[in-house]
Amino acid sequence: MARPLIFGLFVGLCVAAIGGLAAATFWNVYSSPSPRVSPGVKIADVDVGGVAREDVAALVHARLDRYAQGHVTVQLPGGPRKFKAADLGYRPELAATLAQIEALGVAPRRAAPRRAARR
Helix, strand or coil, X not given: CHHHHHHHHHHHXXXXXXXXXXXXXXXXXXXXXXXXXXXCCEEXXXXXXXXXXXXXXXXXXXXXXXXXXXXXXXXXXXXXXXXXXXXXXXXCCHHHHHHHHXXXXXXXXXXXXXXXXXX
């Protein structure tokens, strides 16, 4: 009776150890950001693949500032008027934008989905 209980505990501990090792490996691989953006990443129409993070931050900051200073035409009852996007409440969120670019730019490539075999 005690023998199956010990065997079950042993198997449970082995499964827990393997799960812990897998979690530690995943964390170790994906928790440290790459110093460069992955190839193939574009921001607007600018290819930033392989560019250093600091350079991407400067590029994104300049692009967001340009958007904030851009004009938006609003149709009002008295006719159309142009406003700066910043005057209408647009506030660039550089940190959030960079975090999203980083999340997209360092993710591993997914394998293409398999197609069903034709009969």
